[in-house]
Amino acid sequence: MSNEMTGSEILLRALVEQDVEVIFGYPGGAVLPIYDALFQQNSLRHVLVRQEAGAVHAAEGYARSTGKVGVVLVTSGPGATNAVTGLTDALMDSIPIVCLTGQVPTHLIGNDAFQEADTTGITRPCTKHNYLVKDIKDLSQVVHEAFYVAKSGRPGPVVIDLPKDILQGKGGYTAAPREPRKSYRPQVKGDIRQIETAVELIAKAKRPLFYCGGGVVNSGPRASQLLTEFVRMTGHPCTLTLMGLGAFPASDKQYLGMVGMHGTYEANLAMYNCDVMVNIGARFDDRVTGKLSEFSPNSKKIHVDIDPSSINKNVRADVPIVGDVGHVLEDMMKVWKARQYSPERKALGEWWKRIEEWRARDCLHYERNDKIIKPQYALECLRDRIIGREDAFITTEVGQHQMWAAQFLPFEKPNRWMTSGGLGTMGYGLPAAMGVQVAHPDALVIDVAGESSILMNIQEMSTLAQYRLPVKVFILNNEYMGMVRQWQELLHGGRYSESYMESLPDFVKLAEAFGAVGLRASKPSEVGDLIDEMLAVDKPVIADILVDKAENCFPMIPSGAAHNEMLLGPDDQAAKPISEEGMVLV
Amino acid sequence: MSTEDAAERHTIAVLVDNEPGILARVVGLFSGRGYNIECLTVSEVDHEKALSRITLVTAGTPMVIEQIKAQLNRLVPVVAVRDLTDEGNHVETELALVKVTGKGEHRVEALRIADIFGAKVDDTTLESFVFRLDGQTEKVDRFISLMRPLGLCEVARTGVVAISRGKESI
Numbered sequence: 001m002s003n004e005m006t007g008s009e010i011l012l013r014a015l016v017e018q019d020v021e022v023i024f025g026y027p028g029g030a031v032l033p034i035y036d037a038l039f040q041q042n043s044l045r046h047v048l049v050r051q052e053a054g055a056v057h058a059a060e061g062y063a064r065s066t067g068k069v070g071v072v073l074v075t076s077g078p079g080a081t082n083a084v085t086g087l088t089d090a091l092m093d094s095i096p097i098v099c100l101t102g103q104v105p106t107h108l109i110g111n112d113a114f115q116e117a118d119t120t121g122i123t124r125p126c127t128k129h130n131y132l133v134k135d136i137k138d139l140s141q142v143v144h145e146a147f148y149v150a151k152s153g154r155p156g157p158v159v160i161d162l163p164k165d166i167l168q169g170k171g172g173y174t175a176a177p178r179e180p181r182k183s184y185r186p187q188v189k190g191d192i193r194q195i196e197t198a199v200e201l202i203a204k205a206k207r208p209l210f211y212c213g214g215g216v217v218n219s220g221p222r223a224s225q226l227l228t229e230f231v232r233m234t235g236h237p238c239t240l241t242l243m244g245l246g247a248f249p250a251s252d253k254q255y256l257g258m259v260g261m262h263g264t265y266e267a268n269l270a271m272y273n274c275d276v277m278v279n280i281g282a283r284f285d286d287r288v289t290g291k292l293s294e295f296s297p298n299s300k301k302i303h304v305d306i307d308p309s310s311i312n313k314n315v316r317a318d319v320p321i322v323g324d325v326g327h328v329l330e331d332m333m334k335v336w337k338a339r340q341y342s343p344e345r346k347a348l349g350e351w352w353k354r355i356e357e358w359r360a361r362d363c364l365h366y367e368r369n370d371k372i373i374k375p376q377y378a379l380e381c382l383r384d385r386i387i388g389r390e391d392a393f394i395t396t397e398v399g400q401h402q403m404w405a406a407q408f409l410p411f412e413k414p415n416r417w418m419t420s421g422g423l424g425t426m427g428y429g430l431p432a433a434m435g436v437q438v439a440h441p442d443a444l445v446i447d448v449a450g451e452s453s454i455l456m457n458i459q460e461m462s463t464l465a466q467y468r469l470p471v472k473v474f475i476l477n478n479e480y481m482g483m484v485r486q487w488q489e490l491l492h493g494g495r496y497s498e499s500y501m502e503s504l505p506d507f508v509k510l511a512e513a514f515g516a517v518g519l520r521a522s523k524p525s526e527v528g529d530l531i532d533e534m535l536a537v538d539k540p541v542i543a544d545i546l547v548d549k550a551e552n553c554f555p556m557i558p559s560g561a562a563h564n565e566m567l568l569g570p571d572d573q574a575a576k577p578i579s580e581e582g583m584v585l586v
Numbered sequence: 587m588s589t590e591d592a593a594e595r596h597t598i599a600v601l602v603d604n605e606p607g608i609l610a611r612v613v614g615l616f617s618g619r620g621y622n623i624e625c626l627t628v629s630e631v632d633h634e635k636a637l638s639r640i641t642l643v644t645a646g647t648p649m650v651i652e653q654i655k656a657q658l659n660r661l662v663p664v665v666a667v668r669d670l671t672d673e674g675n676h677v678e679t680e681l682a683l684v685k686v687t688g689k690g691e692h693r694v695e696a697l698r699i700a701d702i703f704g705a706k707v708d709d710t711t712l713e714s715f716v717f718r719l720d721g722q723t724e725k726v727d728r729f730i731s732l733m734r735p736l737g738l739c740e741v742a743r744t745g746v747v748a749i750s751r752g753k754e755s756i
């Protein structure tokens with residue numbers, strides 16, 4: 001047959017049909033046929049990372065900042081196992097990824113062949129779905145279906161395991177089907193009766209709160225726009241989860257800041273005291289609810305989520321609505337307008353008065369210092385220089401710096417904030433920033449990092465150099481695994497077991513070794529200029545900001561505590577000891 | 587998750603695309619999320635459409651049961667999930683092969699009880715029987731416990747299969 005192609009060619013053609021432009025990958029024996037096919041075409045770009053974990057996080061950053069599916073290509077065995085952390089991260093944070101893994105030829109599977117790993121077995125619990133292609137006839141359809149599964153419904157990572165004989169065999173290509181797979185058809189339209197009940201509750205609420213999350217970002221930019229319109233229409237307060245930042249404009253008066261363990265006082269107290277909670281695309285994570293038995297005890301809860309398993313998982317919903325945020329919000333607004341609802345102005349006025357009192361506590365306040373750089377101060381300096389810039393994208397590593405970034409940086413639009421929320425993967429931020437920069441070559445991409453986290457995937461600096469990706473790594477260097485140190489201070493009598501980072505590299509020289517620019521600030525007066533310089537350089541930068549080593553991240557709801565038991569600062573810390581129940585929680 | 591509610595036993599039927607790894611997905615879901623599986627049966631039920639049916643019996647609070655069903659439904663190859671216990675009216679049965687060895691009085695008594703239970707004798711030697719018994723789990727349990735003093739030596743059970751009553755189907 002003349003239209004016969006090799007498996008690798010079929011694969012690449014399917015990727016092109018799925019609108020893929022970039023692949024993040026790393027070669028090896030089992031995927032050499034794919035690399036050979038890549039070499040002979042021009043439609044797909046390949047970004048060569050330095051470790052497969054970096055490839056998956058890069059694809060996550062690419063996906064989260066564009067709304068497209070991120071694509072990864074790794075070899076069998078160690079290539080695939082190195083990808084596992086990234087896949088788990090993408091699963092927890094609902095990021096659409098298609099990860100192509102090489103596999104030993106079908107006749108050797110199960111033989112403990114060289115670089116064989118049971119990839120579908122290993123990745124089954126950390127993917128939304130996975131495939132082992134055993135017949136070249138199935139290849140194109142598997143690829144099409146993988147993209148459909150990755151991006152529809154609640155997005156997630158999908159693995160396609162590709163034995164080498166399939167890649168080298170010959171077969172025909174088939175285009176993507178019009179009808180998706182019968183057994184997987186997520187519900188996007190919400191039940192209209194439930195929506196009506198919800199809108200009525202919203203309209204009659206006296207102490208309402210919108211609690212919105214990553215699902216709004218997953219749904220696409222239009223969902224954020226609709227959310228913003230609807231919240232403004234109602235005049236209700238709105239808080240966001242860590243994953244939701246940007247889904248509602250941070251500068252809006254109705255925005256209360258982030259909710260949860262390190263969220264604001266006003267957001268958490270509003271959560272505790274509200275009478276109607278409108279959860280749009282958030283999943284009642286334990287970082288947000290705190291002690292479940294005391295979570296928002298007097299509210300009726302509306303929960304909009306595309307994944308029925310998110311509903312009634314931790315917190316019972318009074319009005320569950322299964323559907324896509326965008327579709328449901330559209331219907332909610334239609335109902336609101338059709339029934340000519342208007343907010344309960346008087347009650348709302350009183351509610352806002354209470355909220356303003358909480359807001360006046362200024363919970364993000366910190367002690368300024370003109371000798372030592374406070375991490376919060378460094379971020380304020382950064383904020384002042386990126387505020388209003390639509391093209392600024394922030395990624396983070398994991399730790400205190402991540403929480404401060406969430407608290408202090410302004411997000412007006414969705415898809416500008418990339419962080420590892422569910423898994424909390426140190427080493428996420430640099431490769432994720434790389435993926436963002438690949439997708440937005442002219443944008444300003446900053447990884448707010450800790451000195452410990454950054455070392456987990458520092459090798460990707462080399463990728464930045466190769467592809468001239470001018471990512472800025474902004475290290476809040478406290479020489480500690482600060483978040484660990486903080487918990488040890490609070491929970492373990494200040495015994496700082498293994499949380500001090502000895503023998504750190506000289507980050508300025510390290511930057512230079514990677515062909516990047518290294519900058520350092522050790523006094524508050526140097527921070528502003530450093531940032532100006534960092535932003536002016538058209539190259540990758542590592543900025544080493546030597547910050548206060550002892551600063552703790554507040555506010556904080558200690559694990560096992562309720563929202564009204566928040567620690568606002570160092571003085572509270574001594575006054576409110578942590579319960580034994582709390583000690584066993586993570 | 588509310589833990590105050592008492593655990594309930596539910597029989598759930600799951601219709602799945604018959605593809606490699608599907609059983610591992612279902613079983614992995616239960617072990618990974620810490621759910622109970624009391625028993626699980628699986629077999630192809632429609633060769634042309636390549637559909638298999640898994641029947642499983644699990645126990646948990648109402649909130650956990652709801653989660654189990656939602657989690658099962660999330661699996662891409664899962665076509666339908668039915669909670670037969672919630673739906674009320676259904677037929678449930680399992681099959682057991684029970685080997686009893688012995689001589690004399692015990693042997694006679696074993697055969698007598700088997701007869702009362704309506705068990706068939708699938709194999710016999712001068713010193714052993716293999717009984718085949720079907721019926722509800724409790725009946726099979728009772729039969730096995732009666733056989734214990736009479737020389738019970740081996741049991742094989744299929745676990746529950748179940749189907750709803752009436753003309754409705756999954």
Ligand SMILES: Cc1cc2nc3c(=O)[nH]c(=O)nc-3n(C[C@H](O)[C@H](O)[C@H](O)COP(=O)(O)OP(=O)(O)OC[C@H]3O[C@@H](n4cnc5c(N)ncnc54)[C@H](O)[C@@H]3O)c2cc1C
Binds near residue numbers: 242258
């Ligand atoms: C050190 C550390 C501290 C943290 N502290 C906090 C904190 O203080 N506050 C905080 O909020 N988080 C915190 N987190 C993050 C936390 O662990 C969770 O990742 C986060 O709260 C989950 O956000 P989410 O509820 O928006 O859900 P996501 O994980 O973003 O999930 C999205 C939900 O929306 C649904 N969904 C997806 N697409 C759609 C769609 N199209 N339509 C409808 N629904 C959809 C999904 O099914 C899912 O249920 C912290 C993490 C770390 C590492």
Ligand SMILES: Cc1ncc(C[n+]2csc(CCOP(=O)(O)OP(=O)(O)O)c2C)c(N)n1
Binds near residue numbers: 399450451478483
């Ligand atoms: C891969 C991984 N290992 C361990 C942890 C546990 N952990 C959470 S925060 C943290 C310390 C992070 O230190 P650093 O990057 O310096 O950030 P800081 O808290 O000091 O801002 C650790 C070890 C983790 N989240 N991820």
Ligand SMILES: [Mg+2]
Binds near residue numbers: 399451476477481
């Ligand atoms: Mg640190």
